[in-house]
Amino acid sequence: MITIAMAEDHQMLIDGVKSFFEYDDEISIIGAVNNGEDLVKLVSLKQPKLVITDIRMPRMDGIEATKIIKSKFPHIRVLAMTMFDQPEAIKQMLDAGATGYLLKNSGIKMLLKAIVAVSNGETFFDPNVAFNFMNNYIDKNVIIGKTEKVILSNREKEILQLIATGKTSKEIADVLFIAKTTVDTHRKNMIRKLNLSNGNELIKYAIDKKYQF
Structure with missing residues (x-):
């Protein structure tokens, strides 16, 4: 028990x-x-x-x-x-x-x-x-733990939304009051989670898919 x-x-x-x-x-x-x-x-x-x-x-x-x-x-x-x-x-x-x-x-x-x-x-x-x-x-x-679908954290959703507006990691860090290195880590994690190849594909994903926040 x-x-x-x-x-x-x-x-x-x-x-x-x-x-x-x-x-x-x-x-x-x-x-x-x-x-x-x-x-x-x-x-x-x-x-x-x-x-x-x-x-x-x-x-x-x-x-x-x-x-x-x-x-x-x-x-x-x-x-x-x-x-x-x-x-x-x-x-x-x-x-x-x-x-x-x-x-x-x-x-x-x-x-x-x-x-x-x-x-x-x-x-x-x-x-x-x-x-x-x-x-x-x-x-x-x-x-x-394993999950059946991609689940982005609340912070990742915030960052993805800002990526879709064309902001750089430094600009995102300033908006969210976090370190640029933290933003870069979140970018890498999202690329992995979404099975993308690089940062350019992440930007395209954010814009083309019109991610719902």
């Missing part, structure tokens, strides 16, 4: 996950809270096999909560489930001790795969963030 403690400040999402696993014989949500501070208390009380936590939450964020949980209970696995796809957020969660990173828009079936993988001691990455970190985890047992 995989016992799970969950922290998420949107109660509707908690209710949806609990409902999905309500009749599952192998997975049990034994507690759910809305902030990191209460998550630490819940984990100390019930000591689940796995923790699922958002990053941005009131009173204590998921990064700090993960650090505390892993320092007290190093055997407990942590899976981050969030909307943040920025490399900085992913790195902070992994450095805190999480061994799984999942985007909320990936769906419940992807969540199930992540739960099983992380609880078995494997490292699981959402397919839309995995390739930013593969070099750091090349020697580990890494599982990358």
